[in-house]
Amino acid sequence: MFDMTATVLRNFLSKTHTRLYPFQVRETFENVRGNLDIRIEECIMCGMCQKKCPSQCITVNKDAKTWEVDPYSCVYCGICVDHCPTNCLFMHKEYRKPAKIKENNQQLQLKGPEKKKKAQE
Amino acid sequence: MATIVPFGPQHPVLPEPLHLKLVLEDEIVKEALPTLGYVHRGLETLASIRDMDQMVQIVERVCGICSCIHAHTYCMCIEGLMGIEVPQRADFLRVIWSELHRMHSHLLWLGLLADAFGMESMFMHAWRIRERVMDVMEATAGNRVIISVNKIGGVRRDMSPDQLRWVVQVADELEQELDKIKAVLTNDYTVKKRTVGVGVLTNQQAYELGAAGPQLRGSGVAQDMRMTGYGAYKYIDFAPVVEKDGDSWARTMVRFRELYQSIDIVRQLIAKIPDGEIAAKVKGKPTGEIVCRSEQPRGELMYYVRATGDKYLDRVRIRTPTFANVPPLLAMLPGCEMADVPIIALSIDPCISCTER
């Protein structure tokens, strides 16, 4: 009988295991696969990310110079980040916040990457 | 006179929808007829429109709780077909993540079992302990549940020595936490009354009906796919956890002791992990047929892959352990009372999304 009393007192006097969200937010770890994004100035519009994506959620339009991802189909696997030849795709540390309207993440490239000058023959 | 009561697809005890028509006579179950198909997604047909690298991500999503092991077995199949030698460090890392998955799956099941008895605090405690494992997975692999670390040829990420030390620390803490809740589970009168002698599956029945995993080992048959020594299991000592009685209590204890065993395996692996590459180069397309088996938290998983050298695989056939555990469930139910049905259904650890990929 006294085991229970000891447990009750111990639980009463120690701090809680839960945290008071949203006042206390847990800090995120490094290398977490959060939201997918792109540094659009470095993109060479090769379409590799579109080919490799398992859920086919990326659309690259070379003529219109747009890169678009549907964040509701994306499974956040990070395969596109692994295969991008210029490393312009990256994943944020935080997950996407809830949104009121469903819209895709579309980026338009206004100024492309600098073409490397060929070495003088 | 017989009444038919539906043990519905929605039930507080079931994590996924499973329908059983129970034919009752005065509270004793005479027969049970299953109906599946509530979460059938047809993932095997996707093999004809996604190439073999993309299939890794698809195969991971057959089940959320045991996803890493699905990907591991699929990668083992393709590597076997193409003759790729996976570096040793990748093998070790894969198995460390698989054992972490086993721990989180058994803790999830433990919480659900406690909830089925009405012990909600125990449910919360088991899932609180599970959160430590999820933290480890998030910090080392990137996501909490579907960790996407396997790829054909190896793994995608490495674990630094600091992270490995932290994992050992977390394993030690987990063991202390488990010791605290062990007494509550094993010494409780209610738990014992409702599980001992309930849902008995004899040794002979378990073997003949093709049971897998803790079902088989709880009935005294010492068979565990990890004994075949695939992956990094050949570098550690391993003996399967076996109990003799074949009732729900035996299965509970098998899973609980497997938790301790997983913690021990993780410690052994981290002590022995070699340095080296984490992935091998992959060239070309696979041809041929191969069958690979591995041990999921719920039992034995079997993959049959057939390829003809095209971009898409010909056939990927997945036989999950809950698929094999459904006939033993149908054999366990006759003769028990209606109030025992939820506990028996939960003691096979049903993962219906695996069953009906």
Next chain:
Amino acid sequence: MAFETTNLVKSQLTSEVLALKNKGYRFVTMSCVDLGDSFDLLYHFDLDLKLTHLRLNVVKADRVVPSISGIYFAALIIENETQDHFGITFDGLALDFGGHFYLEEEVKKFPFCKFTVNKAESAGEGA
């Protein structure tokens, strides 16, 4: 690992399976592959962690296969699923769902294989 199978004809199936059961083999599962104009049914058995396989080739024109659920009760689940997905009929099934184990009555096309027979024949079987 080398993949060795024993090729069978339909009449040998039940006797081979019974022989394996008497030796103490455990039934693992059955796989089905669509090869274009025939099906390949593979039966996988296990003893002491070693696998054996049996292969049965079924032409699409004659899709009736004897069921092994009388010998191994566990086979009925996978045979029902194969009936749904591929349109093979197993005669002598212990518990027969008639093609509606997973799929509902409205589904008229077998999801996994392509048939070139006329619609009336397959509609009569599956619907």
